Amino acid sequence: MGAGEAASALIRARSGASEWLNLQAGIMRHHPGYIGVLAPLCIFIIFLLLTLTASYKPIIVVHGLFDSPSDFHQLLEFINETHAGTNVTVVDLFDRTESLKPLWMQVEGFRQAIYPIMQNAVDGVHLICYSQGGLICRALLSTMPNHNVDTFISLSSPQMGQYGDTKYLKWLFPEYMKSNLYRLCYTQLGQDFSICNYWNDPHHRDLYLNNSNFLALLNDERLHPNATAWKRNLLRIRKLVLIGGPDDGVITPWQSSLFAFYDSNETVKEMTSQPVYLLDTFGLKTLNARGDIIFYIMPGVTHTYWHSNRTVYDTCISKWLT
Ligand SMILES: *[C@@H]1O[C@H](CO)[C@@H](O)[C@H](O)[C@H]1NC(C)=O
Ligand SMILES: *[C@@H]1O[C@H](CO)[C@@H](O)[C@H](O)[C@H]1NC(C)=O
Numbered sequence: 001m002g003a004g005e006a007a008s009a010l011i012r013a014r015s016g017a018s019e020w021l022n023l024q025a026g027i028m029r030h031h032p033g034y035i036g037v038l039a040p041l042c043i044f045i046i047f048l049l050l051t052l053t054a055s056y057k058p059i060i061v062v063h064g065l066f067d068s069p070s071d072f073h074q075l076l077e078f079i080n081e082t083h084a085g086t087n088v089t090v091v092d093l094f095d096r097t098e099s100l101k102p103l104w105m106q107v108e109g110f111r112q113a114i115y116p117i118m119q120n121a122v123d124g125v126h127l128i129c130y131s132q133g134g135l136i137c138r139a140l141l142s143t144m145p146n147h148n149v150d151t152f153i154s155l156s157s158p159q160m161g162q163y164g165d166t167k168y169l170k171w172l173f174p175e176y177m178k179s180n181l182y183r184l185c186y187t188q189l190g191q192d193f194s195i196c197n198y199w200n201d202p203h204h205r206d207l208y209l210n211n212s213n214f215l216a217l218l219n220d221e222r223l224h225p226n227a228t229a230w231k232r233n234l235l236r237i238r239k240l241v242l243i244g245g246p247d248d249g250v251i252t253p254w255q256s257s258l259f260a261f262y263d264s265n266e267t268v269k270e271m272t273s274q275p276v277y278l279l280d281t282f283g284l285k286t287l288n289a290r291g292d293i294i295f296y297i298m299p300g301v302t303h304t305y306w307h308s309n310r311t312v313y314d315t316c317i318s319k320w321l322t
């Protein structure tokens with residue numbers, strides 16, 4: 001419940017109470033014994049009014065590469081346990097191998113699924129977006145001028161891109177390694193795969209800047225006319241919660257989950273040293289200056305366990321689901 005609504009509920013409750021008191025005063029003059037019954041009743045009614053209107057904001061969950069909603073049953077149980085009654089939607093779109101579809105196509109699909117949920121949520125919604133889903137969510141936030149996302153929780157997402165050999169990569173493109181994947185990814189054909197949309201090869205910046213149709217735009221590294229609007233849209237969120245950890249094993253470098261990334265020597269440079277941060281191209285610096293980015297580094301969590309780890313949930317997620 002928003003502060004404004006809480007206040008108006010309170011005012012409604014109070015004016016109701018004063019009518020009751022007036023009524024009581026009237027009754028009391030004739031039947032003084034009634035006051036003992038009516039006073040607790042008033043308090044009960046005020047209490048009821050306040051609790052009935054108090055509820056948690058709906059939560060929308062966006063899954064990652066090769067996932068489907070069934071992978072999130074544990075997270076749903078955690079939320080049910082700590083925030084009973086919360087309406088949680090795990091969007092059932094682009095599941096499993098469909099998640100390889102180009103990210104802008106996925107963003108469009110998720111937009112259509114998510115928009116009605118936002119419209120039904122007068123006080124706004126929270127987003128929990130896992131892995132690749134974190135990039136989909138960031139693109140949604142940047143391109144939806146009227147979104148009402150309160151807190152955006154980015155759960156081990158390659159927010160600054162990916163550059164690493166993983167089992168996914170080996171399975172998908174057996175003939176490529178991180179050192180030569182740019183040859184495929186930075187082509188029109190390559191950009192038809194989601195993972196190429198955020199492939200960020202620090203040794204081929206020019207090709208990335210010229211050919212990445214997704215991350216280079218989202219970061220406003222390649223100039224585009226809607227950048228100002230996208231930044232304004234992203235900044236509508238209240239909080240950005242970034243969660244990642246050194247034992248992830250898939251996100252490379254793992255610090256990409258916290259907006260850090262490799263320089264041209266493959267040395268990880270922290271978020272505040274990134275050009276996109278320093279130039280505040282898409283709002284990251286503004287968010288941080290507002291004090292609205294929360295960072296969690298959680299060791300001991302491998303990539304597929306982020307959404308089922310109770311410690312992660314209790315430490316990094318639960319308290320933001322208000
Ligand atoms: C939430 O937890 C309660 C109590 O454990 C259980 O009865 C209910 O089925 C759960 N609801 C969901 C949606 O999991
Ligand atoms: C949860 O939210 C969705 C989308 O707004 C809505 O269709 C559905 O009825 C809600 N469910 C409950 C139990 O309120």
Ligand SMILES: *[C@@H]1O[C@H](CO)[C@@H](O)[C@H](O)[C@H]1NC(C)=O
Nearest residue numbers: 204205206207208209210211
């Ligand atoms: C990037 O695009 C510009 C303009 O189209 C072109 O001049 C430049 O050679 C390209 N760079 C690479 C590495 O493809």
Ligand SMILES: *[C@@H]1O[C@H](CO)[C@@H](O)[C@H](O)[C@H]1NC(C)=O
Nearest residue numbers: 143217224225226227229230
């Ligand atoms: C950019 O903004 C214009 C006008 O608001 C809109 O029509 C267009 O679809 C936007 N382009 C992108 C890529 O969002």
Ligand SMILES: *[C@@H]1O[C@H](CO)[C@@H](O)[C@H](O)[C@H]1NC(C)=O
Nearest residue numbers: 202262263264265266267269
């Ligand atoms: C990369 O390392 C070389 C040799 O150590 C150094 O000269 C160069 O300045 C480094 N580049 C960056 C971007 O740090």
Ligand SMILES: *[C@@H]1O[C@H](CO)[C@@H](O)[C@H](O)[C@H]1NC(C)=O
Nearest residue numbers: 298299300301305309311312
């Ligand atoms: C859960 O998270 C905690 C805290 O980061 C970590 O120590 C533990 O190893 C994790 N367990 C699993 C199964 O991921």
